[in-house]
Amino acid sequence: MGSVTAIFTAENRIHPAAEAILQEAISQGWSDPTKLHHSSRRLAQLLSEAQASFSRSLQIPAESIHFLGEPTLGFHLGANGFASSGETYLPATSRQEAFAAISSRQTQTLPVDIQGEWAVPAGEREDLLIIQTVNLETGAICPDASHFQGDLFVDSTSDPLGKIPKNWSAALWDSVSWQGPRGLGIFALKDHTRWTNPLPHNDHRVVPGGANPALVIASAVALEASIAERRTSQDKLQEFNSYIRSYITSEIGDVDIASPINAAPHLLSFSFLYVQAEQLVDDMEKRGFSIDSGSACISANIEASHVLAAMGRLTHGNIRLRLYPSTTREDIEGLLINLKDLVEDQRRSL
Amino acid sequence: MKVVDARGKLCPQPIIDLAVEVRNSNSGEILQLLSDDPATWADLQAWSRMTGHLSRQVNSATFEVEV
Numbered sequence: 001m002g003s004v005t006a007i008f009t010a011e012n013r014i015h016p017a018a019e020a021i022l023q024e025a026i027s028q029g030w031s032d033p034t035k036l037h038h039s040s041r042r043l044a045q046l047l048s049e050a051q052a053s054f055s056r057s058l059q060i061p062a063e064s065i066h067f068l069g070e071p072t073l074g075f076h077l078g079a080n081g082f083a084s085s086g087e088t089y090l091p092a093t094s095r096q097e098a099f100a101a102i103s104s105r106q107t108q109t110l111p112v113d114i115q116g117e118w119a120v121p122a123g124e125r126e127d128l129l130i131i132q133t134v135n136l137e138t139g140a141i142c143p144d145a146s147h148f149q150g151d152l153f154v155d156s157t158s159d160p161l162g163k164i165p166k167n168w169s170a171a172l173w174d175s176v177s178w179q180g181p182r183g184l185g186i187f188a189l190k191d192h193t194r195w196t197n198p199l200p201h202n203d204h205r206v207v208p209g210g211a212n213p214a215l216v217i218a219s220a221v222a223l224e225a226s227i228a229e230r231r232t233s234q235d236k237l238q239e240f241n242s243y244i245r246s247y248i249t250s251e252i253g254d255v256d257i258a259s260p261i262n263a264a265p266h267l268l269s270f271s272f273l274y275v276q277a278e279q280l281v282d283d284m285e286k287r288g289f290s291i292d293s294g295s296a297c298i299s300a301n302i303e304a305s306h307v308l309a310a311m312g313r314l315t316h317g318n319i320r321l322r323l324y325p326s327t328t329r330e331d332i333e334g335l336l337i338n339l340k341d342l343v344e345d346q347r348r349s350l
Numbered sequence: 351m352k353v354v355d356a357r358g359k360l361c362p363q364p365i366i367d368l369a370v371e372v373r374n375s376n377s378g379e380i381l382q383l384l385s386d387d388p389a390t391w392a393d394l395q396a397w398s399r400m401t402g403h404l405s406r407q408v409n410s411a412t413f414e415v416e417v
Contacts, residue, residue: 254400256396256400271396273362273365273397273400274362274365274366274369275362276361276362295361296360296361296388296389303388303389304361304388304389304392308392309389309392312392312395312396312399313396314393314396314397314400315361315389315392315393315396316361316362316365316389316393317362350366350369350370
């Protein structure tokens, strides 16, 4: 297998700025920040600075931030910590982790149309709405949920720049989405009074175990760098996104583009008719291009993407791309030429 | 009615088998597709939208398509 030269997958190498600081953070992050030794106080100071950095980057109050050693745990905290008497609403294109986390509440799955759009219910005070700021697969942006009357749990695990509505109650981010170190989530809670910890607990802490301090510090650095790069590369990514859409439609054809035209520019999902995604992903990897797919044949649970199925999009032959600030025009050209070649190759047997 | 038996085959093969048969059929003909792949109905609806054909689900493993 050849070496990968261009990464278009949801996960990428840790950001160089974070990698540079990670080793130093591990050296300094061995002590217990709650104790009074010199090293503990020093670490507590670094963590406080990291928390302030996250607060600035994500535009949420520092005191609302809690670090998770397991990001997926945040779905449980957000879905099950609010009043249990009402309905839980979530769109059909929500993450599987959100569906899996809901335990005892009455749940209404909100239907989506072919563009991934859905109607935000008015809700009542005891209800919960789980939204995704930016859909992880398609990049579809969440509709305005500011009129929802109940609690709002915001899944922002796909994009640190996703817009958090003013009426948010809880929110979740994943360090991987900004090329921070893996194994760190950020759970934010706006108001503790309406939330009860659904985890076994014996004190006021939201997350008893916390997270590795070295990962927190390195992730804060990655986030600052990543946001700065994203802001300056938005136009470039939008141009690449438009170019890919145009190329796969006119030069390859028989393609179903699941990402709405106004989706986040760094995410793009499309499916080629009569193409087996597993083979396509393998062949692309051999040619140096790392890509994802939501098709059943390469899914861990052997089921096609529920997002594509809910939207009525083609589920086979699916390709998911994530464009990075570091993605170059040369990467895109190489990706498209090889996709065209391999798709045509598979369709020859038709 | 022509029958395309794709039982036991996984996506995208049932849709490929169907498309080959559609090519060899006359406009207005009805084809029956047999497929037990759980993704078939979702993909058949998407295929119908993309190619301009009408399709319907008869039961969980039987589908009809108008060429």
